[in-house]
Amino acid sequence: MAKKSWLLAVLVICSVSALGQGFTLHVEPIQDSIYATDPGSRGVFDLFIRNNLPYEDRFQIRIGDDTRWTVEFRPDSHLIRFPVGPGQTSTTRMLVRPTTSNLAYGQYNLSLTVRSDNSSQEKSAGLLIFLKDPGILIDRTYLPSLVIDVDSPQQMDPRDSRIMTVSVENRNPLNISDLVISVSSSVNSLIDNSINTTLGPLEKKRVTFKIAYKDTQEPVQDIIKINVEIPSKNKKFDTLMRSVEVIGYSELKETSLPSKSFLMSYDRREYFNDGNIRRSERVRVPTTLFSQFFTSAEPEARSMKENGQRYLYWNLELAPQEKAKIIITTNYRPLFWSVVLIAAIIIIYLVFRSPITVRKASREVKTTKEQQQEGLSDIKIILHVKNRTNNVVEDVSVIDKVPSIIDPQKEITAGTLHPTKIIKHQKKGILLKWELDSLEPFEERIITYDIVSKLKIIGPILMPSAYVRFKNRFSRHSRVYSNKLYVGGVIK
Known part of the structure; x- marks a missing residue:
């Protein structure tokens, strides 16, 4: 029991000691003499308050009741209670001036009191200020500094x-x-x-x-x-x-205004150097190998390929605040009209082409000794007549001419299909005509006949074109001609 009482007494003594040293007070004069007649002359003092407690405390400054003097605080918040953190020191600047010009010259002591809220402890200090004779001009005493x-x-x-x-x-x-x-x-x-x-x-x-x-x-x-x-x-x-x-800066701003019409696209791009320095920039636009052939640009673009992607690109040089415009046009109309034209040509060709084709060929036939002695030449003429459509062609006539060098009496021999007419003319030669009722779809007829020249042939002989006369889909008669043919040669 005695031991506990001793410990309690020690704690009480320590608490009283701590409260006694709760804060310290110090006043430092900065300007402690002033002139009475100078309204701008003020005494200046710094008040230092240190909080020695391990927690925040609040303090209040009170000036004595001497109404002959007025005191201003810097900062103004120190006019009322202000906090000071644990172990910290607060500085208050006080500006002192007289409220009347009737004060006697000499020294004055203004009292102040500082009170702690936590401990209710108060400490006092004095502000010693000397009021000097106004005979000395302030401007001569204090130069601006x-x-x-x-x-x-x-x-x-x-x-x-x-x-x-x-x-x-x-x-x-x-x-x-x-x-x-x-x-x-x-x-x-x-x-x-x-x-x-x-x-x-x-x-x-x-x-x-x-x-x-x-x-x-x-x-x-x-x-x-x-x-x-x-x-x-x-x-x-x-x-x-x-x-x-x-510092310099540069930001390239890009705007794009795309538009489209029939099989055409436009991309109007504008690049703006929003900066205060010159800018060099490569700008590029994705494209494809196919569309590149139909794309034009103003100004002219170059092409490149990177990582499998094709691009159109331009190297721009822009002064500060300068703009550059690029117009990209992709036009598929020429391709479209080319396809339409080709398709139209094919359709017109298929619609208006002759349903019958005729081709003329020849083959030499081995001559006998008698023919060789007489200088005669035996040649087989072959006519290929074909219906290349899936429609029946009616009223078909095949006409061919043989030059007058052929003897009209003996030198012509018909093949498997005999001509319906053989007309001989002394100057124009021989006219052969075959008449067919019709040609079935995709049917081909081969007409052959042999000719024997009645003179020795030196150089080839031109056989004129054969032609086929038939009734077309409009029930009108049309003609189609074969190729011309050179036959024979030099016979010794």
Whole structure:
């Protein structure tokens, strides 16, 4: 029991000790002397509060009831309760100025109290400020002194916009009511802007500028100048310069407008270099070996084959923002009309061709000794007459002529089919005629006869064409002729 009581006492002592060190307080004067007659002159103090607890605590700052002084907090949120994390330190800047000009010159002590919400502990401190004689002019005592810093992008895509931040800090308790910050670009008129602002004593301020370029801005190393001046003090600070690289970009945009008509297709393509640099690009369109023969393009295309696929391709050279147009035409109409024409010719030929064909041939027959002694030549003439249709052809007559060199008395001998007429003419020769009632579908007749020349033949003799006269499908008589034939030769 005594041991437990001892442990409880130790815990109570430790808790009291921890509460006693819950937070620490420290005041650091930045500007502790001011001029009474200068409305912009302010005392500046930094208040540091450290939370020593292992958990977050909230604090409240209270200023004494001396109404002759007013205190501003930076940040403003510290006017009310504000949190401080475990083991962290919070900084509050306090700007002190008198509320009346009737204060006596000398030193004043403004009391402040900091209270912890968790422990309800309070700690106090004093702000010692000295009110100086106004006989000394402020402008002669404090010259404008600024710390200027610039945060700017190093690279930019001209299609985007970025923010440049200019930070200025007043290093003196001087109220600056006409601070002018301006930026300008060496290549871009869009970046030419200035901002008029104010800067209180020991105040730090950030001013932002929008950095933007035209989309068509060429790649360039731009120099942006930052100028800061105080016109009322005739003070210009050194120009700051920042380098911004405008990068190049290029995007090839393709649009296609296909259309079709009877056995024709059109593909109107447009390629646009949406960029600020020149672009070289090979564009291609799939095709086939068959359609390639019926395809034309403007401008003229080349062909290639890759991985078994055929393409039409063009090598484009496009300046920034330049367009190229390609028109591809595939026309199957010539092929169609060629097929139609050939089909029409075939149909017309089949419709109007002669249903009968006749071919004339010859074969020499061995002559006797008597014929050889007399210089005679025996030749067999063969006529092939054929119905090449599946229709019956009626009223068929076959007529052939034999030159007058043939003796009309003895030198002609009919074959198996005898002629119905043999007409002899002294000059025109002999006319042979065979009459057939009809020819059945696909029927072929062979007519032969022998001729014997009555003179020695030196060189071939031209046998005229035989012809067949028949009644066609329109019940009209038509003729079809055979080939001409050379027979005989030199006989010694």
